[in-house]
Amino acid sequence: QVQLQESGPGLVKPSETLSLTCAVSGASISSSDFYWGWIRQPPGKGLEWIGNIYYTGSTNYSPSLKSRITMSVDTSKSQFSLNLSSVTAADTATYYCARFRKAAAGDVGFDYWGQGRLVSVS
Amino acid sequence: EIVLTQSPATLSLSPGERATLSCRANESVKYYLAWYQQKRGQPPRLLISEASNRATGIPARFSGSGFGTDFTLTISSLEPEDFAVYYCQHRVDWRITFGGGTKVEI
Numbered sequence: 001q002v003q004l005q006e007s008g009p010g011l012v013k014p015s016e017t018l019s020l021t022c023a024v025s026g027a028s029i030s031s032s033d034f035y036w037g038w039i040r041q042p043p044g045k046g047l048e049w050i051g052n053i054y055y056t057g058s059t060n061y062s063p064s065l066k067s068r069i070t071m072s073v074d075t076s077k078s079q080f081s082l083n084l085s086s087v088t089a090a091d092t093a094t095y096y097c098a099r100f101r102k103a104a105a106g107d108v109g110f111d112y113w114g115q116g117r118l119v120s121v122s
Numbered sequence: 123e124i125v126l127t128q129s130p131a132t133l134s135l136s137p138g139e140r141a142t143l144s145c146r147a148n149e150s151v152k153y154y155l156a157w158y159q160q161k162r163g164q165p166p167r168l169l170i171s172e173a174s175n176r177a178t179g180i181p182a183r184f185s186g187s188g189f190g191t192d193f194t195l196t197i198s199s200l201e202p203e204d205f206a207v208y209y210c211q212h213r214v215d216w217r218i219t220f221g222g223g224t225k226v227e228i
Binding site (some may be wrong): 113 | 153154156158160164165166167168171172175177209211213216217218219220221222223
């Protein structure tokens with residue numbers, strides 16, 4: 001059974017760096033079929049894609065957040081991480097990690113999600 | 123930039139009724155569109171991929187259709203557990219976009 005679990009501080013001060021880690025179990029983080037992503041959701045609002053990382057370390061970031069994001073992967077620990085710098089109150093959200101599955105000729109989508117980590121900036 | 127517009131924002135229906143949700147793209151996305159369901163306090167759940175392929179374990183009352191710019195998620199007969207928020211999603215050149223969501227309420 002595939003499981004993803006976010007961990008990290010639930011409270012971050014303005015101008016500091018938000019750091020989260022996602023532990024993956026039940027699937028190989030090194031599989032060529034999957035990308036690993038972060039999505040966030042401000043309270044009462046919709047979903048916003050933050051970025052994806054491949055097991056090789058190749059990354060893709062949201063253009064609106066690109067200047068503040070760093071993602072990394074540790075295949076030996078089966079986990080990947082998100083750093084978001086210079087946070088403000090607008091970065092307060094539930095942060096989800098998720099697995100993005102590609103199909104042969106297209107995409108399946110985010111097929112497994114963590115439960116989410118509420119991070120408040122204050 | 124691909125923009126996904128979902129309508130209506132809120133759909134008020136009763137159990138047993140048919141729900142029709144729309145997702146419109148500002149340019150063609152071919153059939154590369156997914157749908158998710160999110161219940162309060164839970165992460166989203168993948169329902170449909172590539173416009174019309176039900177994900178594993180998704181009941182047959184959920185169906186997706188469309189191509190190009192206009193897509194529809196249909197719930198043929200609403201069950202009590204189907205009242206939730208639904209999002210569409212697309213990826214192009216590794217830029218992933220979500221629609222704003224449709225809330226299906228009783």
